[in-house]
Amino acid sequence: MKTLDATKIEPRYKHPTIFQAYEDLAVGESFILHNDHDPKPLYYQFTAEKGKEFGWEYLQQGPDVWEVKISKMKVE
Known part of the structure; x- marks a missing residue:
């Protein structure tokens, strides 16, 4: 399964890059999103734009990753 490391993406391109991967x-x-903070705002954006057509499962929840x-x- 592919991992997308969001820590390596310039902030203004993060959400567009993640949505393109989706x-x-x-x-x-599926793919794994790797981040240095809780991507909860991204979850809300996915919910607003994709409804029930996406799955979201935390594999690791901080404090650093x-x-x-x-x-x-x-x-x-």
Whole structure:
């Protein structure tokens, strides 16, 4: 599974880059988002834009590293 290290992305490009990684997934695929803070605002943006078509699972929750498995789900 691919890991996207958000700590290496310039701040203004973070969310667009993460959303592009999501768009590049096929239904049923996932990637791991690696970050240095809780990406909760990103979760809210995904919820607003994608509704129930994404999965969000914390794999590690700080204090220094956060990892989230983001999946593309099939919408019924």
